[in-house]
Amino acid sequence: MSFINLKDKIVQVKIVYYGPGRCGKTTNLEYINRTYRKQIVSEMVSLKTHGDRTLFFDFLPFDMGQIKGYDIKIQLYTVPGQVKYNATRKLVLRGVDGIVFVADAMEKQREKNIRSLNQLHENLQSYKESIFNIPLVMQYNKVDLKEHGIPILPTSILEKDLNSRLKVPYFEASAITGYNVAATLKKIISSSVISIQKKLL
Amino acid sequence: MNYGIVSQEQLEQIDGVLSEKLIKLGVDCVIIIDMAGNIITAKDNGESKYDVYSFAALAAGNFATVDAMAKLVGEQEFSLLFHKGQESNIHFSKIDDELLLISMFGRDISLGFLRLNVVDVIEKIRVIWGNQ
Numbered sequence: 124m125s126f127i128n129l130k131d132k133i134v135q136v137k138i139v140y141y142g143p144g145r146c147g148k149t150t151n152l153e154y155i156n157r158t159y160r161k162q163i164v165s166e167m168v169s170l171k172t173h174g175d176r177t178l179f180f181d182f183l184p185f186d187m188g189q190i191k192g193y194d195i196k197i198q199l200y201t202v203p204g205q206v207k208y209n210a211t212r213k214l215v216l217r218g219v220d221g222i223v224f225v226a227d228a229m230e231k232q233r234e235k236n237i238r239s240l241n242q243l244h245e246n247l248q249s250y251k252e253s254i255f256n257i258p259l260v261m262q263y264n265k266v267d268l269k270e271h272g273i274p275i276l277p278t279s280i281l282e283k284d285l286n287s288r289l290k291v292p293y294f295e296a297s298a299i300t301g302y303n304v305a306a307t308l309k310k311i312i313s314s315s316v317i318s319i320q321k322k323l324l
Numbered sequence: 325m326n327y328g329i330v331s332q333e334q335l336e337q338i339d340g341v342l343s344e345k346l347i348k349l350g351v352d353c354v355i356i357i358d359m360a361g362n363i364i365t366a367k368d369n370g371e372s373k374y375d376v377y378s379f380a381a382l383a384a385g386n387f388a389t390v391d392a393m394a395k396l397v398g399e400q401e402f403s404l405l406f407h408k409g410q411e412s413n414i415h416f417s418k419i420d421d422e423l424l425l426i427s428m429f430g431r432d433i434s435l436g437f438l439r440l441n442v443v444d445v446i447e448k449i450r451v452i453w454g455n456q
Contacts, residue, residue, distance in 0.1 A: 126362035218360020
C-alpha cells in the first residue's frame with residue numbers, strides 16, 4: 124500500500140520488478156539508474172550473492188516531480204528470481220502498488236516464465252491482493268537476442284502464455300540496450316498512480 | 325486503524341513525541357517506517373545525513389527476515405533488534421504489526437536509557453494512532 128504523508132505532501136509508491144531468474148530485472152533497474160541519474164538522489168542498493176545474483180532485492184528510489192502539489196516518490200524494487208528464494212520474494216511484495224512482470228523471451232525459458240507468473244499470483248493472494256486487480260505491465264525482455272541468432276519466442280506466443288487472461292499492457296524490450304525500459308517504467312508508474320488516485324476518491 | 329493515510333495532526337503529534345523523548349535525549353535520527361519500507365516520518369538532530377529512503381527499504385527487509393527467523397525457532401516475533409557499531413548504533417522496535425520505530429544513536433547514550441524511552445514513545449504513538 125502506498126503511503127501518503129499529508130503533512131509533507133509526499134506520496135510513496137512501491138513498484139516491484141518480478142520474474143524468473145536471469146530474466147533482466149536488475150538490468151532494468153541498472154539502466155534506469157544510469158539514464159535518470161539526475162532524478163535519483165541516492166545510490167542504488169543491491170543485495171547480491173558473490174555470483175552477482177540478487178539475494179534479497181535491489182532498491183532504487185526515484186523522484187517523479189509533483190502531481191496536484193504532492194511529491195511523488197517512486198520506489199523501485201526487484202525480487203530474487205531463483206526458484207528457492209520464494210520466501211524472500213513474498214517479503215518484497217508486501218505493500219506493493221504496481222508490478223512489472225519481466226518475462227524472458229528466450230525459447231528455452233518459456234516454462235519458467237509461466238511458473239513464475241503463477242507463483243506471483245499465489246504470493247499476491249497471501250496478501251489478499253489479486254493479480255487481476257493490481258496495476259501490472261508485461262515486459263518481454265531480451266528481444267535483441269534475435270539478431271544474435273538465439274531462438275526467441277514470438278510476442279504472440281508470449282501473449283498467449285502469459286497475458287491471455289490478464290490482458291495488461293505489454294512491451295517488447297531489451298533491458299541491456301535500454302529498448303522500451305523507459306516505456307515500461309512510464310506505463311507502470313501511470314497505472315499505479317491512477318490506481319492510488321481511484322482508491323482515494 | 326485507517327492505515328495508509330495519517331492526518332497532519334497525528335503526524336505533528338508523533339513528531340512532537342519523537343523530538344521530545346528521543347532527539348532531545350541525544351538520538352541522532354529517528355524514523356518510523358511501515359513493513360513495506362515506506363517512511364511514515366523521520367526526525368533528526370539537524371546534523372545527521374542519512375539516506376532515510378534506502379534505510380527504510382533495508383530496515384523493512386531486515387525486520388521481515390528476523391520475523392521469519394523467529395517463526396522458524398517457534399517464537400511469535402522478536403519485537404526488537406539492536407545493532408552495535410564503533411561510533412553508531414541502531415535500535416529497532418516494533419510499534420505494531422505494521423509499524424517499526426528505528427533510532428540511530430552514538431556512544432553518549434546508554435542502551436538501557438534509550439530502551440526505556442523507546443517503550444514510552446511507543447505507548448504514546450499507539451494512543452495517537454488509535455485516536456482517529
